[in-house]
Amino acid sequence: MTSDDLSSTAYVALYCRISVDRAGRREGVQAQERWGRAYAAKTWPGVPVVVFADNDLSAAADDVVRPEYDRLCAAIGRGEIAHLWAVEQYRIERREIQWFELAAMMDAAGVAELHTDRDGIVRIRDEVAGIKAVLGAGEVRRLKKRVNDMLAEKAALGEAPGSRPFGYRHAKKDDGAKTYAQVPEEATAIRQAAEWVLSGWSLANIAAKFREQGLAGAHGGTIRAGAVRNWVTLPTVAGHRVYKGQIVARGNWEPILDEATWQACKLKLSQPRRVTRADGKGTHLVSSDRKSNPTGRKYLLTGGLAVCGVCEHRLIGALKQIKKRRVPYLSCHPNAGGRGCTGILLENTEKFVLDSLWEELDKPEFLSAIEADDYGARRDEITKELDGLDRRRGELAAMWATPGMLTQTEWQEARRAIGESEQRLRVEYAALPPKMINVDIAGARAAWPDMMLDEQREFLRLFVESVTVVRALPGRPRVYDSERVKIKWRNLRQAELPPDQP
Template identity: 75%
Template sequence: MTRYVALYCRISVDRSGRKEGVQAQERWGRAYAEKTWPGVPVRVFPDNDLSAAADDVVRPGYDALRAAIERGEIVHVWTVEQYRVERREIQWFEFAAIMDAAGIGELHTNRDGIVRVRDDVAGIKAVLGAGEVRRLKGRINDILADKAALGQPPGSHTFGYRHSKTEDGTKTYEQIPEQAAAIRQVAEWVLSGWSLANIAKQLQERGLRGAHGGKIGPNGVKNMVTVPTVAGHRVYRGQIVAKGNWEPILDEETWQACRLKLSQPRRVKRSDGKGTYEISERHQGNSTGRKYLLTGGLAVCGVCKHRLTGAPKKIGKRRVPYLSCHPNLGGRGCVGIILERTEEIVVDRLFDELDKDDFLNAIAADEHGSRREEITKQLAALDRQRAELAKLWATPGELTMTEWKEARSTFTKNEQRLRSEYAQLPPPVIDVDIQGAREAWPDMTLDEQRAFVRLFIERVTVHPATPGTFRTYDPERVKITWRSLRRTPADPADQ
């Protein structure tokens, strides 16, 4: 086997323009090899834009170099300086042991001369280099923490924003109008009950792409309206640490409402009555079970007030969906009505009312608004307290481990309690694009349609048929109770 000289060429990201890239290093190494070991073959092991100080960085060239040394293929090793190979002390000693076991006792360099891998000097240099790396990381982290505390944005890209600078040269974000408008639209759809998958489909049809140019999926949609950045918050190491120096896309209440909406899975009672079943986002639009718009407690019997159930029923020669007060499910058999026609009546009346300004003004009265706002403020305060706790924990002598764990546990319990209470409150009525909702209605999933209807309708009551009208459909039997409404609608059939 012909053995060769190994040239290890590495550089981290060279933003300063020192021009010590791997190509320049290769030229220097080949010149050194030709002068020192004339006629010996040369092989280059490059690692471009890779750090030798990070534990989580994979360096293909370095790994290949170690493997070649262990196979006995290499007779000499050259690099610009010892730190190009390793800046970590333990890993340097491991590499030195591999070289020594292969009979390679020297590492040739341009800057450090000939490094004898088993000498104490090489080991001391490795320790000093690792110490400098730790100090450098500490200085960088201090700078990043300081910038975060001042509300300056991180270097990452976020959908809805582009990097910019203020008049005095401070880094900030500025909104990308089209993306910012999309985020506000997504928030409206989320709070109206649309599924993430359907929202993603709508954005894709508009030709929108993610912050890095990728396809927008359900997770991307969720991220759009839940990341603190869109509400103007600066996050550092997973915690909100300051108010950002950029204009928020979503106001605090809308952002918190979206977070709460998407963090609370829907729980439904099992059909066998044994406990509940959690309906998460992945279930929406994929259920094979029979479901109807007005079932699930929205439609009730006008006699016994029990909720009505939807099921196929044979009428004449065909089976049609039928809404009834079913005795087998707790009802008394008081009323029954054709379901699809009833759903059409309810939806038509809803959109008729939504076209009236006085209806929207009346229904927008939010009797739970003050409590919802209070919970939102308390959640925001918890985020700030977490940031303060993190600072205390990072300061030597301020908090013991026990104190930190107890405080963190208390924060978590309080947050769960507040989120649970918020989830039990009726959702706020938001500004709705009525024409857009009307056009999108056929493409909505059933869960989305049900959530939209429940924004405005508290209850649909079906009364018994008038004697002599059993063979005809009577829309006057269907009465609607509007949510938070304190007036009599124009339609006499609604109340």
């Protein structure tokens, strides 16, 4: 029988609640209902009974919604309840202010007593009930403090938290401490995602690729771009223990991504990308994984990659009338700051550059030469400094949480200084030439037609520093002349190349 069936009849309300019963006390809502019905049958024989049950819900947390408790309060306010029963006072409310609000509501509705199994009959107007509410709330605060202290200690020791991120499953070490063990298929996916991110693939395309492979999320959900971002930027995958949003220790589990790769992914996905507007009059910033405006005409070699061999100004792509046809043309255009020095058919040039790249990538000696990294030492230094800033944030959070350690002004000043240092390092890191990684060349070649323009540009820039177009030589045929196109490969040392290399 429900309260809706008894809108005109006062009834006995049984409120049954329990938080998650990890202690195994077997005081679930079903057991409480049996005890309440037995009490009601003995104390108020013949009076209808309605049960309000909130299972696995706390009565001490401000952010927990208890639907049945709210329904109970509404029924009290309507005057439907003649008697109220619960196992104990704390089953209904453990917070003092909320208890006094409930007591006032019950008193106004004429419900003067709360009947319980453990506390006896609690008289709403009695001071003892109020004192008990205050004591109960104090115990809740002490319990929360003990729990938080325990969680902080476990975090400081690097013990794994209760959540399960993609790439890991829960496990235990020999001493019983909670840890993570890698899920091989998921860990492999994270490493592949990191490689694709650093190769310039968009998060949306990476997610689509994994969906095609039939891969699902940690809890069986569909993989989206946001999930891929989380995979490669979550501190957990690099072996860091996070507590209350801050890195506080090294985790006691094996990282999936090494520190350098993780930091590189964070930097890659955090820095904005500058994109030329469709009208060519300026630039605006977009996120690093947003797709470019599909209505704007874009070309692979524009955006600063192709330059004039005379004035060294960047070349732009536009349609040009040639023998009754409008064709894409790469030119040093005065409207964009050039001098009109050079021009060449754009599509033929893009095909030549791309064919040259695939040809070179088939040569092991080319990859050996291009992997030279003149900025590796500084990149490693910045990575270590960023890791140190993350640790300092954790130390700062711990000091702020300790009474008397930091004033509000000191805390804000320290946070500001850390933020400024991080921004400076990120700007410097972004300005360094990208680190060569183990790129899936075969996969990129196969996926090339389906890649977005920005992804193609990112891949091209991994290997090509610039494409210079020189003036046509007198007497040369007027058809397309690829010898006018000079490709400068990134970080390529001429001494390391075989004689037939340009």
